[in-house]
Amino acid sequence: MSTDSLATGTSISIRKIAPCDFGMISKFEFSVSIAEPHSDTKRLAQIYAETAMWRKESGAVAIVENSTQRMIGTLQYYRSAPCIHGLEIGYLVHNPDDRRKGYAAQALRLFSDFLFSTKSNFYRQQLIIEVWNTASWKVAERCGFVREGVLRSCGFGEGDPADCFVYSRTQKDYSQELTSANGPG
Numbered sequence: 001m002s003t004d005s006l007a008t009g010t011s012i013s014i015r016k017i018a019p020c021d022f023g024m025i026s027k028f029e030f031s032v033s034i035a036e037p038h039s040d041t042k043r044l045a046q047i048y049a050e051t052a053m054w055r056k057e058s059g060a061v062a063i064v065e066n067s068t069q070r071m072i073g074t075l076q077y078y079r080s081a082p083c084i085h086g087l088e089i090g091y092l093v094h095n096p097d098d099r100r101k102g103y104a105a106q107a108l109r110l111f112s113d114f115l116f117s118t119k120s121n122f123y124r125q126q127l128i129i130e131v132w133n134t135a136s137w138k139v140a141e142r143c144g145f146v147r148e149g150v151l152r153s154c155g156f157g158e159g160d161p162a163d164c165f166v167y168s169r170t171q172k173d174y175s176q177e178l179t180s181a182n183g184p185g
Contacts, residue, residue: 009110012106063107100135
């Protein structure tokens, strides 16, 4: 397993996906790609061999608990639209027993900061969160994302998808936090 951390927080770290993660990833079809379900470990291995799950405009990372080095979730990013200078981020803490421990907020903030510091040509990051998912939109707000509005019928389900909030954090927000007397959020 690769232990090369991209960023480290108090209780979790984020790192690029490694082959040892395929078994867990395959249980959560869209945890590393919004475009293609990844439930087949052979397909995951093929994609990994081609891209290492990291490209200029899309990629995925593992959320790892520092004390145990156990993978507890994933984050992914991808270009939000060709005409928008931004990235969309998705995140998932896999096991419900690992939720409500602050892992998602730490991971999202670390990943957001990492992307702003390494992908300076993207000026905006956004999250699409179903309106019923109070825990997720509270994570977004703790990480400095601002609610912009509602996208109607755009959720992730079958049939008529749920309405979703749009949250964003901009390069300006990131830069101001770095230079603020209070430091990063």
